[in-house]
Amino acid sequence: MKKFLIPLALFFGLVGFLAVGLNRDPHEIPSPLIGKLAPEFALYTLAKDEQKFSPKDMQGKVWMLNVWATWCVACREEHPVLVAFAKDNQVPIVGLSYKEVQPQDEPAGKKFSPEAKLQLARERSAIWLARHGNPYVLSALDLDGRVGIDYGVYGVPETYLIDKSGVIRYKRVGVVTPELLSQTILPLIQKLNAS
Amino acid sequence: MIVELGHFALILAACVALLQGVLPLAGTWGDRQRWQSLARPAATLQFLLIAASFAALANAALTNDFSVKYVANHSNSLLPAAYQLASVWGGHEGSLLLWVLMLAGWTVAVAWFSRSLPQVMVARVIGVLGLISTGFLTFILTTSSPFERLLPAAADGRDLNPLLQDPGLVIHPPMLYMGYVGFSVAFAFAIAAMLSGRLDAAWARWSRPWTVVAWVFMTAGIGLGSWWAYYELGWGGWWFWDPVENASLMPWLFGTALIHALMVTDKRGGFKAWSVLLAIGAFSLSLLGTFLVRSGVLTSVHAFAADPKRGVFVLLFLAVVVGSSLTLFALRAPKATLGGKIGLVSRESMLLINSVLLVVATGAVLLGTVYPLVVDALNLGKLSVGAPYFNTVFVPLMVPVVFLMVPGGIAHWREARWAELSRRLRVPAIGAVLAAGLMPFVMETWSWSGLMGIALATWVVLGLLLQIVDRFQKPGRIPISFWGMHLAHLGIAVVVVGITMVKGYEVERDVRMAKGDTVSIGPYSFELGPVMEVTGPNYKAARAEVKVTKNGSTIEILHPEKRRYFSSAMPMTEAAIDSGLFRDLYVSLGEAIESDPPQWSVRVFYKPFVSWLWAGALLMVLGGILAVCDRRYRKAEK
Numbered sequence: 154m155k156k157f158l159i160p161l162a163l164f165f166g167l168v169g170f171l172a173v174g175l176n177r178d179p180h181e182i183p184s185p186l187i188g189k190l191a192p193e194f195a196l197y198t199l200a201k202d203e204q205k206f207s208p209k210d211m212q213g214k215v216w217m218l219n220v221w222a223t224w225c226v227a228c229r230e231e232h233p234v235l236v237a238f239a240k241d242n243q244v245p246i247v248g249l250s251y252k253e254v255q256p257q258d259e260p261a262g263k264k265f266s267p268e269a270k271l272q273l274a275r276e277r278s279a280i281w282l283a284r285h286g287n288p289y290v291l292s293a294l295d296l297d298g299r300v301g302i303d304y305g306v307y308g309v310p311e312t313y314l315i316d317k318s319g320v321i322r323y324k325r326v327g328v329v330t331p332e333l334l335s336q337t338i339l340p341l342i343q344k345l346n347a348s
Numbered sequence: 349m350i351v352e353l354g355h356f357a358l359i360l361a362a363c364v365a366l367l368q369g370v371l372p373l374a375g376t377w378g379d380r381q382r383w384q385s386l387a388r389p390a391a392t393l394q395f396l397l398i399a400a401s402f403a404a405l406a407n408a409a410l411t412n413d414f415s416v417k418y419v420a421n422h423s424n425s426l427l428p429a430a431y432q433l434a435s436v437w438g439g440h441e442g443s444l445l446l447w448v449l450m451l452a453g454w455t456v457a458v459a460w461f462s463r464s465l466p467q468v469m470v471a472r473v474i475g476v477l478g479l480i481s482t483g484f485l486t487f488i489l490t491t492s493s494p495f496e497r498l499l500p501a502a503a504d505g506r507d508l509n510p511l512l513q514d515p516g517l518v519i520h521p522p523m524l525y526m527g528y529v530g531f532s533v534a535f536a537f538a539i540a541a542m543l544s545g546r547l548d549a550a551w552a553r554w555s556r557p558w559t560v561v562a563w564v565f566m567t568a569g570i571g572l573g574s575w576w577a578y579y580e581l582g583w584g585g586w587w588f589w590d591p592v593e594n595a596s597l598m599p600w601l602f603g604t605a606l607i608h609a610l611m612v613t614d615k616r617g618g619f620k621a622w623s624v625l626l627a628i629g630a631f632s633l634s635l636l637g638t639f640l641v642r643s644g645v646l647t648s649v650h651a652f653a654a655d656p657k658r659g660v661f662v663l664l665f666l667a668v669v670v671g672s673s674l675t676l677f678a679l680r681a682p683k684a685t686l687g688g689k690i691g692l693v694s695r696e697s698m699l700l701i702n703s704v705l706l707v708v709a710t711g712a713v714l715l716g717t718v719y720p721l722v723v724d725a726l727n728l729g730k731l732s733v734g735a736p737y738f739n740t741v742f743v744p745l746m747v748p749v750v751f752l753m754v755p756g757g758i759a760h761w762r763e764a765r766w767a768e769l770s771r772r773l774r775v776p777a778i779g780a781v782l783a784a785g786l787m788p789f790v791m792e793t794w795s796w797s798g799l800m801g802i803a804l805a806t807w808v809v810l811g812l813l814l815q816i817v818d819r820f821q822k823p824g825r826i827p828i829s830f831w832g833m834h835l836a837h838l839g840i841a842v843v844v845v846g847i848t849m850v851k852g853y854e855v856e857r858d859v860r861m862a863k864g865d866t867v868s869i870g871p872y873s874f875e876l877g878p879v880m881e882v883t884g885p886n887y888k889a890a891r892a893e894v895k896v897t898k899n900g901s902t903i904e905i906l907h908p909e910k911r912r913y914f915s916s917a918m919p920m921t922e923a924a925i926d927s928g929l930f931r932d933l934y935v936s937l938g939e940a941i942e943s944d945p946p947q948w949s950v951r952v953f954y955k956p957f958v959s960w961l962w963a964g965a966l967l968m969v970l971g972g973i974l975a976v977c978d979r980r981y982r983k984a985e986k
Binding site: 172 | 628629632659671678725
């Protein structure tokens with residue numbers, strides 16, 4: 154009798170692990186960038202001037218980098234949360250507009266020049282932010298996605314928290330929720346500001 | 349309106365399934381004949397209701413009814429009609445509907461083809477299938493209804509995932525599902541046998557053809573999936589040890605073990621408890637596969653949306669179904685009588701070793717698949733288990749399995765004599781050593797694993813030739829199932845050759861090319877011609893022209909594409925393949941590199957014997973079909 158119970162015992166062991174696994178998010182992957190210096194870049198911003206933004210400009214401040222795009226559906230869900238959060242002035246939020254102009258935007262057989270891409274991205278993003286609200290102090294334009302590669306972006310939206318010395322302290326893949334802000338991000342901001 | 353009727357039909361189907369699950373089973377206690385006789389009509393009615401429900405959803409997809417949320421999410425008005433139909437099972441809800449449709453189909457088939465079985469057995473089998481169906485229908489109706497409306501209706505649908513827009517993917521999921529669901533029949537037979545209290549050999553005889561049919565579908569489904577991955581994903585791989593692939597491989601391995609164990613139970617009366625356990629295991633792994641795929645507990649290239657509510661339901665269902673059947677097993681298995689005595693060297697012992705090895709291999713795959721989850725559950729961090737683990741563990745377990753196929757087929761039942769067995773194995777053994785010994789002379793390079801693969805394949809082929817020659821010397825008609833078995837075993841040898849040659853001798857070149865550049869592999873050279881913009885029904889693509897020449901003469905013009913579907917930002921690679929019996933030439937077009945003159949990243953593969961992988965799977969499928977066509981099964985029905 155006993156040996157015939159072994160399969161049952163093994164099975165319930167497996168079910169136990171599966172049950173715990175259900176409450177975990179397999180997509181939540183610790184970023185290797187946490188604890189490392191935020192990769193450098195210099196990108197044009199939405200503002201219509203030739204000034205480029207670089208993470209160095211934020212030295213000495215705790216700040217948030219939010220990856221977004223007008224074509225990103227999940228960003229529409231996240232956006233009101235960010236707009237409300239920005240009103241509290243807890244932390245400056247810098248936008249990183251990721252691959253705003255997609256290849257299918259280009260007319261058949263043609264490729265946009267970098268200037269045309271930049272112009273289109275600025276126009277579209279401005280309209281979108283005017284409609285949905287603008288939580289960003291500024292928004293840098295990563296048109297070819299190279300900065301995204303440096304930051305290991307694999308989905309939009311993503312959010313990074315960077316400390317006074319330019320070290321990435323936190324990364325969120327996916328939508329930032331009010332709970333996440335109040336339970337994880339805000340305490341971390343306060344800790345980082347205090348240090 | 350039709351959609352609501354479909355929804356209603358599904359609700360009715362759930363009620364009928366519940367009746368089909370409860371009344372016939374209840375009727376087997378106290379021998380209520382009338383209750384038992386409800387099983388067949390209930391199964392037919394349930395099938396008709398689910399079919400109507402499925403037709404309603406298919407109709408919504410084909411008529412572009414984007415007020416149905418499911419259709420709006422998975423179809424598009426520009427989508428070709430065949431893919432609109434395929435979109436019915438392109439998502440979670442619809443694929444579950446397909447699952448229950450197939451379950452109902454299998455049940456009806458059992459109801460029709462079991463006229464010769466005792467009514468009480470039929471009542472139990474159909475009752476168990478009805479309970480399973482009730483569970484799944486409840487799951488669909490409570491958490492995953494495909495009939496939900498979207499108000500206001502969407503102007504157009506979001507489109508079927510471009511990866512799924514492929515003929516291979518239209519038939520791959522239904523095949524695989526037929527296999528998954530088909531193991532429920534062997535499971536129901538095993539449960540029915542345990543419920544009856546008489547764990548004899550009869551259930552094994554009845555469930556053998558059903559198990560083989562399910563296994564045939566499963567083999568075809570896995571083969572198609574692998575083939576699809578090969579030509580569609582554009583990186584030239586054919587098996588990735590992805591959790592979802594593993595979810596289909598595990599029941600297949602169990603099913604293979606089950607087919608062989610059932611043969612022993614049927615013919616020799618042995619392995620009774622073992623066969624029951626394998627039947628429970630094969631179906632449990634099918635359910636587990638459904639859980640892993642549908643709950644989102646594991647990350648996978650198949651990337652289905654995670655919804656914890658659904659996961660909880662499937663897990664509970666899994667726990668109830670498997671838990672209760674294993675409890676029943678623990679209660680009833682000790683009473684199973686042992687079969688005849690088995691010698692240490694006999695056909696039975698080798699079949700037993702093989703089925704144990706297959707089960708251990710399944711365990712190894714299961715461990716690798718759920719290990720990330722277990723480690724995460726124990727708070728030990730996040731990790732993923734990749735191909736190196738699976739290859740290291742799986743291959744050494746499969747080598748003895750393939751090796752034992754030959755002595756297992758030749759040895760006598762009950763007790764085989766060492767001396768005679770080793771004498772008869774001399775020819776395949778010498779052949780295998782010779783084939784392996786010739787390898788280093790025929791090919792420029794060689795490796796131990798390559799020698800092993802070739803030796804094994806030769807061993808199997810010579811072994812089965814020997815058995816065929818032997819059989820001709822014996823009197824009597826040769827049954828079709830004999831040919832079926834050897835065809836399927838030949839399929840294994842062919843797959844072994846395919847794996848060995850591809851692993852050992854494939855060549856990959858990852859290059860940047862501008863128009864006019866060439867890259868060469870051995871005698872073949874590939875010249876990139878013009879890259880043109882072409883427009884499909886729902887995508888735009890860059891199509892390259894690649895001229896393939898061998899020793900200077902053109903053998904093929906290939907047209908790899910990089911497609912961009914209007915509905916999604918993700919670019920899709922359409923590889924171009926020149927397929928041959930002994931080698932495939934495979935070209936896939938990567939990203940455009942902005943430069944002057946414009947360049948493209950291009951991947952070129954030379955893949956020797958890769959088509960043997962699918963040819964082998966096809967042989968196994970044909971072998972399985974022949975085995976089922978055997979006269980004795982038809983006779984048993986009359």
